[in-house]
Amino acid sequence: MSNKGETVPAATWLAARRGFIRTTSQAYAAALPVGGINVGSLMALTDLEPIWVILTIVAWLASPLIAGAASFLSIVSQGIPEEYAAAEPSPPGM
Numbered sequence: 001m002s003n004k005g006e007t008v009p010a011a012t013w014l015a016a017r018r019g020f021i022r023t024t025s026q027a028y029a030a031a032l033p034v035g036g037i038n039v040g041s042l043m044a045l046t047d048l049e050p051i052w053v054i055l056t057i058v059a060w061l062a063s064p065l066i067a068g069a070a071s072f073l074s075i076v077s078q079g080i081p082e083e084y085a086a087a088e089p090s091p092p093g094m
Helices: 010-045 051-078
Strands: none
Touching: 010 051
C-alpha cells in the first residue's frame, strides 16, 4: 500500500534495495578475483606511476557499486520486474 503523496511505493523501494544488494554482490564476486590479478600484474609488469595503479584500484572497487546503483535506479524508475515480484505464500503443510 502506498501513502497518499508518496512518489515511490514502499514495495518498489524494497525491491530496488534488494536489486542493489544482489547486483552489487554479484558484481563484486566477479570483479574481485579478476581485478586483483589485473592490478597485481599491472604493478609487477609495468613501470607506471603509482597514481595510475591507484586509479585502477578505485575503478576496480567502484564499478560494482555503479552497477548496483544502476539496478536500484532502474527498478525505481520502471517499477518492480517480474523476477522480483512477491510470491504468493504457500498454504500450510506444503
